[in-house]
Amino acid sequence: MVQDPHNGTQATDKSVEALDEVIIRFAGDSGDGMQLTGSQFTRTTALMGNDLATFPDFPAEIRAPAGTLPGVSAFQLRFSNFDIHTPGNQPHVLVAMNPAALKVHIDQLPRDGLLILNTAKFRPADLKKAKYAENPLEDGSLDGYRVVQVDLEKLTHETLKESPLDKRSKDRCKNMFALGMLYWLYNRDVEPTLKALDDTFAKKNPDIAEANKQVVKAGYNYADITGLFQTSYTVSKATDLPSGSYRNIMGNQALCLGLVAASKKSNLPIFLGSYPITPASDILHQLSGYKNHGVITFQAEDEIAAVCAALGAAYTGKIGVTTTSGPGLALKGEAIGLAVMTELPLVIINVQRSGPSTGMPTKTEQADLLQAMCGRNGESPVPVLAATSPSDAFATAFEAVRIALEYMTPVIVLSDGAIANGSEPWLIPDETELPGISVNFLPAATETDEPFMPYRRNPETLARNWAIPGTEGLQHRIGGIEKADLTGNISYDPDNHEHMTMVRENKVAGIANSIPDVTTVGPDEGDVLILGWGSTRGPIAGAVRAMEPSGKKVSGCCLRYINPFPNNLGDLMKRFKRVLIPELNRGQLSMLIRNKYLIDATSYTKVQGLPFYTDELVKRVDQILEELQR
Amino acid sequence: MVQDPHNGTQATDKSVEALDEVIIRFAGDSGDGMQLTGSQFTRTTALMGNDLATFPDFPAEIRAPAGTLPGVSAFQLRFSNFDIHTPGNQPHVLVAMNPAALKVHIDQLPRDGLLILNTAKFRPADLKKAKYAENPLEDGSLDGYRVVQVDLEKLTHETLKESPLDKRSKDRCKNMFALGMLYWLYNRDVEPTLKALDDTFAKKNPDIAEANKQVVKAGYNYADITGLFQTSYTVSKATDLPSGSYRNIMGNQALCLGLVAASKKSNLPIFLGSYPITPASDILHQLSGYKNHGVITFQAEDEIAAVCAALGAAYTGKIGVTTTSGPGLALKGEAIGLAVMTELPLVIINVQRSGPSTGMPTKTEQADLLQAMCGRNGESPVPVLAATSPSDAFATAFEAVRIALEYMTPVIVLSDGAIANGSEPWLIPDETELPGISVNFLPAATETDEPFMPYRRNPETLARNWAIPGTEGLQHRIGGIEKADLTGNISYDPDNHEHMTMVRENKVAGIANSIPDVTTVGPDEGDVLILGWGSTRGPIAGAVRAMEPSGKKVSGCCLRYINPFPNNLGDLMKRFKRVLIPELNRGQLSMLIRNKYLIDATSYTKVQGLPFYTDELVKRVDQILEELQR
Amino acid sequence: MTTASNQAPLSKKDFKSDQDVRWCPGCGDYGILNAVQSAFAKLGKNLHDTVVISGIGCSSRFPYYMETFGFHTIHGRAPALATGVKVANPDLDVWLVTGDGDAMSIGGNHFIHLLRRNVGIKVLLFNNRIYGLTKGQYSPTSEQGKKTKSTPMGSIDHPMSPVSLALGAGATFIGRSIDTFGPHLENVIMRAAAHEGTALVEIYQNCNIFNDGAFDSFREKSIRAERTVELEHGKPVVFGADSNRGLRLNHDLQPEIVTIGENGITEADVMVWDEADTSPARAMAFAAMSEADFPVPLGILRNTTRPAFEKEVNAQVQTAQQNRGDQKLQDLLNGPDRYTI
Amino acid sequence: MTTASNQAPLSKKDFKSDQDVRWCPGCGDYGILNAVQSAFAKLGKNLHDTVVISGIGCSSRFPYYMETFGFHTIHGRAPALATGVKVANPDLDVWLVTGDGDAMSIGGNHFIHLLRRNVGIKVLLFNNRIYGLTKGQYSPTSEQGKKTKSTPMGSIDHPMSPVSLALGAGATFIGRSIDTFGPHLENVIMRAAAHEGTALVEIYQNCNIFNDGAFDSFREKSIRAERTVELEHGKPVVFGADSNRGLRLNHDLQPEIVTIGENGITEADVMVWDEADTSPARAMAFAAMSEADFPVPLGILRNTTRPAFEKEVNAQVQTAQQNRGDQKLQDLLNGPDRYTI
Ligand SMILES: Cc1ncc(C[n+]2csc(CCOP(=O)(O)OP(=O)(O)O)c2C)c(N)n1
Numbered sequence A, B: 001m002v003q004d005p006h007n008g009t010q011a012t013d014k015s016v017e018a019l020d021e022v023i024i025r026f027a028g029d030s031g032d033g034m035q036l037t038g039s040q041f042t043r044t045t046a047l048m049g050n051d052l053a054t055f056p057d058f059p060a061e062i063r064a065p066a067g068t069l070p071g072v073s074a075f076q077l078r079f080s081n082f083d084i085h086t087p088g089n090q091p092h093v094l095v096a097m098n099p100a101a102l103k104v105h106i107d108q109l110p111r112d113g114l115l116i117l118n119t120a121k122f123r124p125a126d127l128k129k130a131k132y133a134e135n136p137l138e139d140g141s142l143d144g145y146r147v148v149q150v151d152l153e154k155l156t157h158e159t160l161k162e163s164p165l166d167k168r169s170k171d172r173c174k175n176m177f178a179l180g181m182l183y184w185l186y187n188r189d190v191e192p193t194l195k196a197l198d199d200t201f202a203k204k205n206p207d208i209a210e211a212n213k214q215v216v217k218a219g220y221n222y223a224d225i226t227g228l229f230q231t232s233y234t235v236s237k238a239t240d241l242p243s244g245s246y247r248n249i250m251g252n253q254a255l256c257l258g259l260v261a262a263s264k265k266s267n268l269p270i271f272l273g274s275y276p277i278t279p280a281s282d283i284l285h286q287l288s289g290y291k292n293h294g295v296i297t298f299q300a301e302d303e304i305a306a307v308c309a310a311l312g313a314a315y316t317g318k319i320g321v322t323t324t325s326g327p328g329l330a331l332k333g334e335a336i337g338l339a340v341m342t343e344l345p346l347v348i349i350n351v352q353r354s355g356p357s358t359g360m361p362t363k364t365e366q367a368d369l370l371q372a373m374c375g376r377n378g379e380s381p382v383p384v385l386a387a388t389s390p391s392d393a394f395a396t397a398f399e400a401v402r403i404a405l406e407y408m409t410p411v412i413v414l415s416d417g418a419i420a421n422g423s424e425p426w427l428i429p430d431e432t433e434l435p436g437i438s439v440n441f442l443p444a445a446t447e448t449d450e451p452f453m454p455y456r457r458n459p460e461t462l463a464r465n466w467a468i469p470g471t472e473g474l475q476h477r478i479g480g481i482e483k484a485d486l487t488g489n490i491s492y493d494p495d496n497h498e499h500m501t502m503v504r505e506n507k508v509a510g511i512a513n514s515i516p517d518v519t520t521v522g523p524d525e526g527d528v529l530i531l532g533w534g535s536t537r538g539p540i541a542g543a544v545r546a547m548e549p550s551g552k553k554v555s556g557c558c559l560r561y562i563n564p565f566p567n568n569l570g571d572l573m574k575r576f577k578r579v580l581i582p583e584l585n586r587g588q589l590s591m592l593i594r595n596k597y598l599i600d601a602t603s604y605t606k607v608q609g610l611p612f613y614t615d616e617l618v619k620r621v622d623q624i625l626e627e628l629q630r
Numbered sequence C, D: 001m002t003t004a005s006n007q008a009p010l011s012k013k014d015f016k017s018d019q020d021v022r023w024c025p026g027c028g029d030y031g032i033l034n035a036v037q038s039a040f041a042k043l044g045k046n047l048h049d050t051v052v053i054s055g056i057g058c059s060s061r062f063p064y065y066m067e068t069f070g071f072h073t074i075h076g077r078a079p080a081l082a083t084g085v086k087v088a089n090p091d092l093d094v095w096l097v098t099g100d101g102d103a104m105s106i107g108g109n110h111f112i113h114l115l116r117r118n119v120g121i122k123v124l125l126f127n128n129r130i131y132g133l134t135k136g137q138y139s140p141t142s143e144q145g146k147k148t149k150s151t152p153m154g155s156i157d158h159p160m161s162p163v164s165l166a167l168g169a170g171a172t173f174i175g176r177s178i179d180t181f182g183p184h185l186e187n188v189i190m191r192a193a194a195h196e197g198t199a200l201v202e203i204y205q206n207c208n209i210f211n212d213g214a215f216d217s218f219r220e221k222s223i224r225a226e227r228t229v230e231l232e233h234g235k236p237v238v239f240g241a242d243s244n245r246g247l248r249l250n251h252d253l254q255p256e257i258v259t260i261g262e263n264g265i266t267e268a269d270v271m272v273w274d275e276a277d278t279s280p281a282r283a284m285a286f287a288a289m290s291e292a293d294f295p296v297p298l299g300i301l302r303n304t305t306r307p308a309f310e311k312e313v314n315a316q317v318q319t320a321q322q323n324r325g326d327q328k329l330q331d332l333l334n335g336p337d338r339y340t341i
């Protein structure tokens, strides 16, 4: 299924070839608008019905000095006519807006790849900033690539001769010229972009809207007229996706929608307490735009205040949510412990980034799993879920709310930088088919009722009563000191402490009965099971699919539920000779699995701030298959 | 060796019996001075050369309302003529100063035990406060105990007829009457207590000193003259302890001395940043009295400021130390991550208490091990040590400083409530025999030196250079963002990140080469190895010793070094059929062992805010031995 | 909201919970508990709409003793948690009990942000100038040079004044009273209850175990008139048994004590207290007066108006719902760029 | 301590590190970096005794660009870490760079405790009234109603004034300047350097990406004279192109603008600035003035004397060592109750 692109099936029209998939990487200066260019191409491509996956990669600096290596911002898009799982590794096309972008990314373009260069930015000063001693356009170092040189600045300015914009504003349109060219090259529809430009700018600044639109079209026409590319390509609609309504969605967006959907389905408003931090801030931004859905957002003074405020809101009967990234989760540990002890529902979303400490804030990693499991004092069990892709973040958030409310417990949701900012098509669920979440606040107590017990439990879920302030007769006191069973009074009784410790543990363990069994990509028995969690789903599925044709007995499986594990996980693993656990950390899921199932799982780790590539997994599995044969 | 006391060998003097060991529990109101009474008996007993172990058990309230059950404060002391490991479980003698104390503790006195009651406090009002419906002195519920009733108040007041003190102050002396009686009963020397009373009170308030002294003596004489007890007992010097100079020491004290000793041996002053929290506060108190040893103590505004200030001090070339308990450790996670990234030495002492959340602050537990290992964002390896007894806290603190300085790393030391406030005799080390700790600050750089690299490492330890501010030519910048190898500049390079992650991991793993192999109580092979960490050492040693005579093949082993594990641990465990891991948590060491060694270790947990008792372990081992025979 | 509808008004006793009060005998906290229960009864509050939230400390045991809803949270974080409670349900009557360590030390940041936001929460700060629960270390409000377990040679830190800090943070209401001044304390609490935004009440509280007599220099009945000054809105700032001594600010804005009837001074020369000053400067001048050289100001130091945070937050939500409240979940899920396969 | 002994004094260029400066083109941070380097050179500082410590934020990248010792710590905690540095080695010259989010939001507690303790650290607070590094959310100093990514309907929180908060916390030195006011800024920095305790310098800094023009209403050259007022110790508080307008406080301690020469007003009616006021009231009155209605006060708002924390801490250690410094480690280990077996 995976094919060398640009060598695809010859289409009927002499100049048009059909491809199965394409990977494009846009790279330029932070100020060059690469993220915008990439998302426009993505949106257009989604609307055309392809499957796709994206990977934005931007610097920590807001605007690093123009033209420098740390200032390079990139956006990779992979689109296809079949079901894909990752944004891919090596691109087929690299658009480099300046020498710095070229230098940072050229290594990953295969030798026959298409390289589109903006020659306007290859002046000596630009080369120096990018630390090129020689001009790569001239020193032969680009030999073998299919290089297309365009002076984007000159062409943009020519296009905008008549525009009233100043020089700087005109300059800023050059990314649209490149976008137009690529639209021609891949036979994309220009209309959605023209409309989007109108929507974004027409009101605020019609001149800018107009200029951008002109330049996109000019880029398209330029490619068409000049015959710069010998051939243009098409990638037809993805056919093996389930049919239905789709939209392209980023992980942070999907999380927000999942929360709001759970809010509607439980009839409880969301209260978000948050403190901005990369790469989680966009959740705060997005939810603060959902006030019309009853969402309250509170930008707190710090992470501790954020989680405490969310817990306070939960106490009053709202869905308390807090969002953060690793360093913020480290700060929230004590307060999460309070939520464990007071058994209040709370959703803690941690969008992981590279650590330790400040680490590499804009890079992805999965190294907060054990922090989520153990990062609190005392025995403090908390359910842990992980979104396995940008679109899966919807269901993960929804499930987290369900579990929190049904079990009266804080729940930690792990996402990561790659999911947060990556995107893929999402089969939009039908609102009416989403499960309801039932919430029962204890009603007002009348004189004749049996005595009210705040720590009386639902015998099935072990969830305690939710008795919210404002309800007559339910006055009670809770807090962080150990609670007596039933009454919830302070207790230092040794047996009570052991009992309550076990109740809290069993309550979380019991959630296993409310979650689906884990399923596999490929057969549910064989030689090697690739077991992952969270965002490794894409590469795992990709690797299994890639190895399928060869008849290797390799299956994949990726956990959304980590604490507790799905009930069938132990049995499933036993049906494979070897379990391989790839993680973007130093073996954290591996530790949990080895401890619980005492299986000699093989840990495969990558700690580079980057996702796994499919071929890395394939290679590792091949090694194991070889070992198994020995 | 362990014998029923009060049935001991008949001594020559008709009225004196020799015993091998005695367990006394003093229990009374928070205001009754039970902790003081207990420590006086302990001190006297230490000076008389017995082995001993103590277990104080006091309420969270400062002064809970007098006479109530939550206000009961207790102090247990076990002393012996042989090497003991725990303060024991059931006492031989219970001194109950009021009905509440009786009610809380009577269940643990064996039926033939000696019960000394203060009858002055068994008035109806007292009984009501203790929630006694009937007077236990009259309802036969104390039948079978050897009850000795004394009106301590009356006797005390009689003794103090002449004293100028007011009634309340006289009342307060009654604990000394009980102490005097017990001194007679166990043939203890009264002198050290008389001297201590002088030392404490004579200057501030000579009348109080005088009154207390009179009352101790009166209690002694009262027991002597009235023949209240048929027999008195002796416990001779412990003979199987190594000979040398001893003192009785509490865990928190020993930690402080270990830190100061390491300071002298490394020639670097201690900087303690701390925020008060039970049961760690006494470390702050004690170290603030060591200013003459160059110790700086800084009571910070919170736990985060405390650890950050200590890290700042470490940056300048001091020994940075921070002390806390579980909830405080949860708050320090982010800053410890900064210490990991900047590779600065730092000692973090966590005196564990019952959790989660506020939990039961005055009760012990071992449930912060995984928090110490994993409670930070990202891959953030930190060495973890645990004190295995009050006196072992000295060596543990010393070792923590050594490792921090030699490896340029934060080190977490775990202690717990039972160690902190418990005490035992300590074989005082000879200052000159303590190992030196060598520290090499990088010297000032001259123009001709090779370029200074803050992240250049000692190839053996992987410790980076310590280049302290104020040194000419060594200016450099550090921080929480990933560091480039050698230069320490900011780096987002994927391979560098992986490299540095491995360096940090390997550095900590390499510490295994600088620590001693773990040793066993009992042979180093057999049927069952009881493997513990921290304060379970006492009960484990006790259990092994108790089972020795029966010929069971049971050995014990208790870890002071948990990350990394001692090199020989894996092999050792393999030489036993079964490994039993008792922990005051829900299986945290067990998780680390099972993951690392893939051994089906049996976890045995107790989460009651209490230490293990020897007989609990014996029972569990017996079950396993039975299973092994099946 | 705070009065039960068809029920007889509650008595002070109704506000007592069934839990045994466990402060040390003689602790100033008892008097405060008493004053709060009495004030709540007088205010006609009901039990189930009232929430008492605290941090950690002796003082923070308070909620257990109130027959209302109660949340004993974690050290220093009560202002943040209470903000969540009040914003999520503005109909609740939220009271926060905290200590000088809880509020000024670990919780300092949440404290100042609560005040600047002006969330409608009433804060009772039990200032005993010591850490009680952890057995007697100095606190941020302890006087300099204080010898405690952690400062055997005396504390070095300059003390923090909760009132000054609150002024700096933009507090809209600040009152001050003393544990043993029952009716006065009750009155200040009732004034706080009437305030719309955050109302801070600093209460000097004697810890008879670890800091006994901390306020003796002005708390005792015999010297109260000379050593304290009651700030009454619109009235001259006078004190003394004969109310013949007054305070004013000199040209350098330094406070001065004057005696009415001496040196030609009349009541007109004494400063008239204005609790509603736009500028916090006057209150600041009084808060910063030396306790040794001046009478201690009690009563209402500041009382100004700013909209309560929780109201504005919820108003935005309401506006958004009025404007775009008809958006269906399905429409939200669909988004603007839906396509079909 | 801050002057290298036998070396030629360093030039401004010597304080530049080899790292590329990576703020956005046009960011106000460049101007501040320049002023600091220039001030350091003028002060004759050396490189190796100087430590620049920061939290997290755009501003907190500062240490990388200085050829001194530098520590880029974690968000909000720099004051605590710097306190450890300064107390552990008082000979070091410690500078702290922080942002309005770093210092006023997550770091608020450490900030106020640094000021009350008066640790000898110089604090440069880059106030751009926005979170720069996290791409543009409102900060505690943002004006109310600000529309940002996290407040699409406008922010609700009342802004915090760093100067007011610092006064409330007991700050001994407070200065204020603006990123583009090179020589003025340099001078304020040099004044801060000369202060013995904690010196806070608030610097209004333009973030041209997320909050461009935040200070345009008084920063621009053409209006600077009318819209700012320089506070000079011992001089009347006048402003305006002709220095003929002045400020004074009315009877209610509200600031008033008067015009000299009009309505019989002379220079004598204008307030004379006293940066060394015992009471913080006057500075508070000025700090709380409305930015829209009054000129913005710049220069030295407060400069009083209290012993520096680190000196007192180390003095206690020295005293203890003088008194009991001869205690041998062995004696300490032995303790008073040694016995032999
Ligand atoms: C995170 C955390 N740190 C420290 C403590 C220990 N602690 C409990 S109360 C307290 C201070 C109490 O002082 P204050 O707030 O003045 O209350 P008081 O007891 O004097 O009423 C401290 C330090 C804790 N419980 N949690």
Ligand SMILES: Cc1ncc(C[n+]2csc(CCOP(=O)(O)OP(=O)(O)O)c2C)c(N)n1
Pocket: A275, A276, A277, A278, A303, A327, A328, A331, D056, D057, D058, D059, D060, D075, D098, D099, D100, D101, D102, D103, D126, D128, D130, D131, D132, D133, D134, D139
């Ligand atoms: C613990 C933690 N929380 C949140 C963040 C994310 N963060 C980084 S800088 C910043 C605020 C920056 O604002 P400011 O201090 O004003 O600095 P500026 O960028 O405006 O100079 C935030 C919220 C973080 N790095 N660490």
Ligand code: SF4
Pocket: B062, B063, C022, C023, C024, C026, C027, C028, C029, C058, C059, C128, C132, C133, C206, C207, C208, C209, C210
């Ligand atoms: S220790 Fe002090 S503050 Fe705490 S209960 Fe006792 S007297 Fe009150």
Ligand code: SF4
Pocket: A062, A063, D022, D023, D024, D026, D027, D028, D029, D058, D059, D128, D132, D133, D206, D207, D208, D209, D210
């Ligand atoms: S985002 Fe703003 S504050 Fe940050 S570097 Fe850019 S202009 Fe400066």
Ligand SMILES: [Mg+2]
Pocket: C057, C099, C100, C101, C126, C127, C128, C129, C130, C131, C132, C139
């Ligand atoms: Mg206090």
Ligand SMILES: [Mg+2]
Pocket: D057, D099, D100, D101, D126, D127, D128, D129, D130, D131, D132, D139
């Ligand atoms: Mg800012």
